[in-house]
Amino acid sequence: MNFVRAVVTEVLGLFIDDGNLALLSLCLVALVTVLIKFLGLPPIFGGLLLLLGCLAILAESALRAGRSRR
Amino acid sequence: MNGMTAVLPTVVASFLASFVEVVEAFTIVLAVGLTQSWRPAFIGSGLALVVLAALVIIFGPLLGLVPIEVLQFSVGALLILFGMRWLRKAVLRAVGVIALHDEEKAFAKETEALHRQARESRADFLAGVAAFKAVLLEGVEVVFIVIAVGTAHGLTLYASLGAVAALVVVLAIGIVVHRPLSRVPENTLKFVVGLMLTTFGIFWTGEGLGVEWPGADLSLLGIFAILAAASLALVRWLTNVRSLLAAEAAE
Numbered sequence A: 001m002n003f004v005r006a007v008v009t010e011v012l013g014l015f016i017d018d019g020n021l022a023l024l025s026l027c028l029v030a031l032v033t034v035l036i037k038f039l040g041l042p043p044i045f046g047g048l049l050l051l052l053g054c055l056a057i058l059a060e061s062a063l064r065a066g067r068s069r070r
Numbered sequence B: 001m002n003g004m005t006a007v008l009p010t011v012v013a014s015f016l017a018s019f020v021e022v023v024e025a026f027t028i029v030l031a032v033g034l035t036q037s038w039r040p041a042f043i044g045s046g047l048a049l050v051v052l053a054a055l056v057i058i059f060g061p062l063l064g065l066v067p068i069e070v071l072q073f074s075v076g077a078l079l080i081l082f083g084m085r086w087l088r089k090a091v092l093r094a095v096g097v098i099a100l101h102d103e104e105k106a107f108a109k110e111t112e113a114l115h116r117q118a119r120e121s122r123a124d125f126l127a128g129v130a131a132f133k134a135v136l137l138e139g140v141e142v143v144f145i146v147i148a149v150g151t152a153h154g155l156t157l158y159a160s161l162g163a164v165a166a167l168v169v170v171l172a173i174g175i176v177v178h179r180p181l182s183r184v185p186e187n188t189l190k191f192v193v194g195l196m197l198t199t200f201g202i203f204w205t206g207e208g209l210g211v212e213w214p215g216a217d218l219s220l221l222g223i224f225a226i227l228a229a230a231s232l233a234l235v236r237w238l239t240n241v242r243s244l245l246a247a248e249a250a251e
Helices: A001-017 A019-037 A043-068 B004-035 B037-064 B066-096 B105-115 B123-151 B154-178 B187-208 B218-251
Strands: none
Touching: A001 A019, A001 B066, A001 B123, A019 A043, A019 B066, A043 B004, A043 B066, A043 B187, A043 B218, B004 B037, B004 B105, B004 B154, B004 B187, B004 B218, B037 B123, B066 B123, B066 B187, B066 B218, B105 B123, B123 B187, B187 B218
16 A cells, blocks of 8 residues: 555655645646637747746745755 | 757767766665675665666657657656756856755665664665665656656657767776775766756647747757856856845854
8 A cells, every 4th residue: 555655656756746836837728728719819929828837936936045054 | 849859968968867867876785785784785786677667668659659649748747847847946056055966975874774673584685675776766767757858859869869978978987996986076967957958848748839940950959058058157146146135144
């Protein structure tokens, strides 16, 4: 049972380390999807938003971790 | 579509990511082999490889049934999560917020645990389980990476070749040096892999949503360059901030 839990934890851990980072990334993907598919944003701008959004989320997460572990 | 601009990044990403994972699994298997004996090390590793092969055989063909746009979008989103996680950790390690992964330390920890179990009647079994767990858990990451970077463009074979090459290289070096591969620049590799996986993630999520990237596959290089430049700037900035804060605290 412990082993199964370890495998499940490991698989989830592949994608989620900092919960905020994962949540914000999913929200970003959802936002870009809505903007392109339902609000008519030209796809290329959606792609750029995805790239810039990922960078902003990474910076926020790293900065937060730096502050909390000082 | 499957020109060198897509094949090369796929093989390199798969090779580097698998290399890091195989090094970590190798450390544990080596500890089992040297501390207990090679029999449980080989049996545990072998069984894990069989389970991993079964996962690929079962789930690989199922992915072929998923429409390509859905596959690109879902694999891309997962790769963004996966790659950003690697990238964040690499940035934090480069800045010194979290400690670098140390294979010598991991080896010593595993060896100590095995020594403690050595007097138990089922010591061989426990050692085999340790090898099995290490290979399976690191291997699951390798399988995901191979499927994720390979599937969306039909390059699973090339991605698999990258992973197999990593396994061969690590084993070859390991057999020669016969000790944990602690001199591998793991954080640099993880930094590059994080950048590559995030690049693939953004590219495929975009393609799944209908984005026509300028230059098609060539834009992978552009996305990678932007991510790399921004991440390095982030490392430099965070390092400066930490130095300033440390200097203020010292005054």
